[in-house]
Structures are given as C-alpha cells and as structure tokens.
Amino acid sequence: MILALDIFEPYGFQFFRNGLIVATIAGALCGLLGVFVILRGMSYIGHGLSHAVFGGAAASAVMKINYFLGAGIWGVVSGLLIARVARRRVIGADAAIGVVTTASFALGLALMNRYGQASKSIEAVLFGSVLGVKVADIYAVTLVAILGLAVVVLGYRKLLFSTFDRDVAQVSNVRVSLVEAVLLAMISLTILVTMRVIGTLLISALLVIPAASARMTTNSFSRLLWVSPIIGAVTCFVGMNLSYHLDTSASATIILLDALVFVSVYGFAGVRNRTKMASLGHL
Amino acid sequence: MRQSILSKNGSPLIVCEHVSCTYGNAPVVNDVYLKINRGEFVGIVGPSGSGKTTLLKAIIGSQPVAHGSITIEPHLTIGYVPQVETVDWYFPVTVEEVVVMTRAKTKWWPRITLQERTEVREVLEKLGIADVANRHIRELSGGQQQRVFLARAMFCQPDILVLDEPTSGVDVRTRHEILHLLADLHQDGLTILLTTHDLNGLAAHLPRVICFKKTVIADGSPRDVLTPQVLEATYGAPMEVLEHGGMPLVVDHGRMTMRGEGK
Ligand SMILES: Nc1ncnc2c1ncn2[C@@H]1O[C@H](COP(=O)(O)OP(=O)(O)O)[C@@H](O)[C@H]1O
Numbered sequence: 001m002i003l004a005l006d007i008f009e010p011y012g013f014q015f016f017r018n019g020l021i022v023a024t025i026a027g028a029l030c031g032l033l034g035v036f037v038i039l040r041g042m043s044y045i046g047h048g049l050s051h052a053v054f055g056g057a058a059a060s061a062v063m064k065i066n067y068f069l070g071a072g073i074w075g076v077v078s079g080l081l082i083a084r085v086a087r088r089r090v091i092g093a094d095a096a097i098g099v100v101t102t103a104s105f106a107l108g109l110a111l112m113n114r115y116g117q118a119s120k121s122i123e124a125v126l127f128g129s130v131l132g133v134k135v136a137d138i139y140a141v142t143l144v145a146i147l148g149l150a151v152v153v154l155g156y157r158k159l160l161f162s163t164f165d166r167d168v169a170q171v172s173n174v175r176v177s178l179v180e181a182v183l184l185a186m187i188s189l190t191i192l193v194t195m196r197v198i199g200t201l202l203i204s205a206l207l208v209i210p211a212a213s214a215r216m217t218t219n220s221f222s223r224l225l226w227v228s229p230i231i232g233a234v235t236c237f238v239g240m241n242l243s244y245h246l247d248t249s250a251s252a253t254i255i256l257l258d259a260l261v262f263v264s265v266y267g268f269a270g271v272r273n274r275t276k277m278a279s280l281g282h283l
Numbered sequence: 284m285r286q287s288i289l290s291k292n293g294s295p296l297i298v299c300e301h302v303s304c305t306y307g308n309a310p311v312v313n314d315v316y317l318k319i320n321r322g323e324f325v326g327i328v329g330p331s332g333s334g335k336t337t338l339l340k341a342i343i344g345s346q347p348v349a350h351g352s353i354t355i356e357p358h359l360t361i362g363y364v365p366q367v368e369t370v371d372w373y374f375p376v377t378v379e380e381v382v383v384m385t386r387a388k389t390k391w392w393p394r395i396t397l398q399e400r401t402e403v404r405e406v407l408e409k410l411g412i413a414d415v416a417n418r419h420i421r422e423l424s425g426g427q428q429q430r431v432f433l434a435r436a437m438f439c440q441p442d443i444l445v446l447d448e449p450t451s452g453v454d455v456r457t458r459h460e461i462l463h464l465l466a467d468l469h470q471d472g473l474t475i476l477l478t479t480h481d482l483n484g485l486a487a488h489l490p491r492v493i494c495f496k497k498t499v500i501a502d503g504s505p506r507d508v509l510t511p512q513v514l515e516a517t518y519g520a521p522m523e524v525l526e527h528g529g530m531p532l533v534v535d536h537g538r539m540t541m542r543g544e545g546k
C-alpha cells in the first residue's frame with residue numbers, strides 16, 4: 001500500500017507529468033528515426049547534430065529569441081549544410097558532420113562565454129532538465145512525432161530503397177537526395193524538441209541504442225520500425241520514474257536503462273545464435 | 284563497324300560517345316565509344332580496376348559523366364543488377380521486400396499488396412527461387428543471392444538488363460546456371476549488357492565481347508576479339524588462345540585461367 005503510493009508520488013507534480021509525456025514520446029520518436037540512423041551508419045549524426053543545435057540554442061538564448069525558432073532554424077540549416085557538404089564525395093558524410101557541427105558547437109560555447117548571463121539555460125540544454133519542461137514542449141514533441149510517423153509511413157518505400165541501395169534507388173527515379181534531406185531535417189527537429197528533457201550530450205545514445213537493440217531481435221525492416229520505438233518509449237517512461245525515486249539525472253537513468261536493454265538483448269541473441277548454430281552442427 | 288552484323292533487331296538503345304568519368308583525378312574511363320542495340324547480349328571484359336563498374340554506373344545514370352555524352356533511348360527501362368559484393372547482406376530485408384523495392388517511386392503504401400505478392404512469385408518462379416521469398420537475404424546461397432537481384436531488376440519489366448559481374452563469387456555450377464538463365468532471358472527478347480572478368484567461363488560464350496581497359500580495346504565476336512594481342516593490351520600480360528569445341532579458350536602462363544573466381 002505504501003509502496004503503491006510511493007510509485008505514484010511523482011505523478012502529483014505537474015512538471016513530472018509533463019516531463020514524462022515528453023520523454024516517452026521522444027523515446028518513441030528517437031527509436032523510430034534511430035532505425036535509419038543505424039542502418040545508414042550515421043550514428044555520429046545524432047551526436048553531431050545535437051551539438052550543432054546547441055549552437056542555435058545558445059544563440060537564441062543570448063539574442064532572446066524563442067528557443068524553438070532560433071535553435072530550430074539553426075538545426076535545419078545545419079542538416080541541409082551537412083547534406084550539401086556530404087554530396088562532395090571526397091569529403092564524406094562523417095567529416096561533413098564533423099566540420100559543420102563542431103563549428104556550430106564552438107560558436108555556442110563562445111556565445112556562452114561572452115554573454116555569461118545566459119549560461120543557466122544553456123546548462124539545461126546540455127544536460128536536460130525535467131523541471132524546465134513546459135506545455136509547449138509537449139505540443140512540439142507531439143507535432144514532430146506525428147510528422148515523423150507521417151514521413152516514415154508515407155515515405156516507407158523510398159526510405160527503405162534509398163537506405164538499402166542508394167544507386168539503384170536513384171536509377172529507379174527515387175529522389176535520393178531529397179529523401180536524405182528530409183531524414184536529416186526530421187532528425188534535427190527531433191533533437192530540437194527532445195533536447196530539453198534528454199540533454200544534448202546524451203541524445204545521440206537515444207538515437208542509436210533502442211534501434212541497435214531492436215535490430216538484434218529481428219531481421220525484418222517493418223518489424224524493426226515498431227520494435228525500436230517501443231523500446232525507446234518504454235525505457236524513457238521507466239527511466240523517468242526511476243530517476244525520481246533514485247534521485248538521479250533523468251537523462252543518465254534513461255540511457256543506462258537503454259544500455260541495460262542492449263546488453264540483455266546482446267547476451268540473449270548471442271545465446272540464441274549459439275544454440276541455433278549448435279543445433280545446425282548436429283544435422 | 285561490326286555492329287551491323289551483330290545486332291539482331293536493331294535500334295540503338297544506348298550510345299556512348301567520347302565518354303570519360305573521373306573520381307577527381309585521372310579519368311578511370313576515358314573516351315569510350317559504345318553502342319548497344321536492342322536484342323543484343325554484350326559482355327564487357329577487363330581486369331579488375333579497369334573501370335567496368337564505373338562505365339555501367341555512368342550508363343544507368345548514377346555516375347556523372349565528365350566528358351562526352353550518353354544517349355539513352357527515351358522511355359527505356361533499365362534493370363540494374365549490382366555486383367553482389369557491394370550489397371549490404373546484413374540489411375534487414377527479405378527476398379520479397381528486395382524485389383518489390385523498385386516500386387518505390389510509383390507506390391507509397393508501405394505493405395506489400397496481394398497483387399504485388401503474386402507478381403513477385405511469378406518473377407521468383409521464373410528464376411527458380413520461389414521457395415525463398417520470405418527468407419532474409421543472408422540466408423541464401425551465392426547463386427540465389429544473384430537471382431534475387433536479377434528478380435528485382437526483372438520486376439520492373441526492363442527493356443535492358445545491366446549486370447555487374449553476375450558470376451563473381453559463385454562456383455562453376457552456379458556460373459553455368461546463371462549463364463543459361465541469362466541466355467534464356469535473351470532468347471525471350473531481353474537486351475543484356477554485363478561485365479565480367481571471367482574470359483572462358485562467361486565472355487567466350489557471348490555473341491559480342493568488348494575488351495575494356497579504361498577505354499574500348501576491341502569490340503566484336505569472341506572469336507575476333509579474344510586474340511593474344513588484344514588480351515595483352517587489356518590485361519597487360521601475355522596470353523595464349525587455343526581453340527576448344529569451336530570456341531576460343533584463353534590460357535594464361537600455360538595454366539587455364541578461370542578469371543573471376545576467388546576474387
Ligand atoms: N568511389 C570511388 N572513388 C574513387 N575511386 C574509385 C571509386 N570507385 C572506383 N574507383 C577507382 O576507379 C577505378 C575503376 O574502378 P571500377 O570501375 O570499380 O573498375 P572495375 O569494375 O573494372 O573493377 C579503380 O582504379 C578504382 O580504384
């Protein structure tokens with residue numbers, strides 16, 4: 001009875017309920033887009049783009065512009081810039097991300113140094129803050145989640161084709177560059193709306209770990225697209241609750257939980273593969 | 284010049300004129316003149332690194348042309364089969380999903396429809412791999428993997444099949460099967476353009492062979508093209524050419540070469 005009361009204690013707080021909603025939707029959204037991140041080998045992009053958006057967040061805090069507007073424009077521009085630079089094949093996507101995002105991050109840091117009074121909200125951007133979540137965040141993350149779902153459902157075939165086989169997709173008249181730009185813009189938007197809860201530094205993990213865990217459980221692309229968001233949402237939901245009771249950082253707790261899921265699935269998949277192989281060996 | 288003899292039914296589908304391609308530095312494909320007519324079965328042979336893949340990609344339009352021009356007959360549907368070594372075999376897709384993929388432009392509905400499923404079965408049956416439709420692409424033999432991508436190319440009912448090294452990494456028996464399969468498709472009216480570095484196993488069996496090293500060294504029937512002079516210019520090593528069952532048989536340093544195997 002007391003235990004049950006304990007579990008529901010945080011739900012008495014508005015800030016917790018808001019944070020929980022945002023985190024859970026964010027987990028699902030990151031899990032969904034993470035599928036493309038891991039299959040395209042661009043896990044560095046989550047890391048890089050979140051740093052790029054940090055530059056925009058710092059700039060908008062300094063210039064007192066609305067965060068979503070300032071950091072949003074910044075993120076989309078960074079995404080398009082990366083797509084642009086990466087098209088120069090001699091440079092490559094990873095280096096393109098490195099150039100654009102580190103420059104953006106450095107600019108954010110410089111702004112923070114120069115105009116110190118904004119440093120408090122910047123810290124919230126870096127590490128995430130449940131306390132800072134507002135109703136506007138719920139709307140923003142819900143909107144982006146709906147948009148992300150629409151992009152993945154409506155663009156399913158084009159996304160699959162250009163992820164699996166870029167050259168032939170292009171030959172089959174799929175506008176591969178457009179598909180990639182949309183994907184990057186979606187990832188930028190996702191980072192933008194989830195950053196306040198998860199924090200810039202740990203968001204890259206959420207774009208990779210649920211999808212990587214899901215990948216080990218299935219060989220089907222379509223199943224991956226719903227298993228990964230479920231892992232993301234559940235770990236975020238449970239992680240938020242745990243963080244309240246353990247008095248730990250929400251972002252750290254979520255990521256540790258995701259890592260735990262990954263390790264468990266890894267171990268389980270390993271055992272399953274070994275037994276499969278062993279049984280084949282007896283044939 | 285000998286194309287008039289070789290082309291069966293005619294009209295040019297692909298014409299390359301003075302085509303050069305580069306990856307930034309020196310051209311890897313240089314001043315290529317090439318004409319593929321409807322109904323032909325053409326093999327481009329050359330050592331690895333000679334620019335065969337680059338030329339194919341230029342033809343299908345995924346590699347920019349630095350100089351010259353490639354004219355493709357309007358409304359031509361090209362079915363491209365990439366080299367199996369370039370495919371990400373760990374990608375989570377089934378055979379059926381790979382084959383349907385080429386419908387990406389015209390259809391958005393994520394699920395494979397019943398109608399599509401029937402069409403896929405038809406193509407897979409034709410290629411003799413209907414039983415693996417729901418397998419993951421990694422759970423296939425080399426020959427089956429090759430056929431999956433052939434099936435994908437066939438699915439959009441192409442006028443011309445373009446295949447990059449269709450027999451690389453498969454055993455002798457599978458190579459034989461693929462060759463026969465392609466011959467059957469050609470018999471059914473398909474135009475086929477492929478690359479290979481397998482002289483005896485594949486190129487010698489084709490009606491038209493193009494020896495290629497950055498540019499066209501020779502173009503014609505195997506009997507005319509597979510000569511010691513041409514082969515030395517193409518491969519950079521002296522080779523002997525014997526006759527076996529009415530077909531040229533290339534011998535390298537006194538040993539029979541099975542180029543394309545184990546590479
Ligand atoms: N993406 C690339 N970037 C730079 N160089 C390349 C690239 N692809 C191929 N090359 C180079 O171009 C040459 C021709 O390659 P390729 O067309 O693959 O030849 P082949 O198919 O005959 O083996 C090779 O020297 C290869 O190293």
Ligand SMILES: [Mg+2]
Nearest residue numbers: 335336366448
């Ligand atoms: Mg090649």
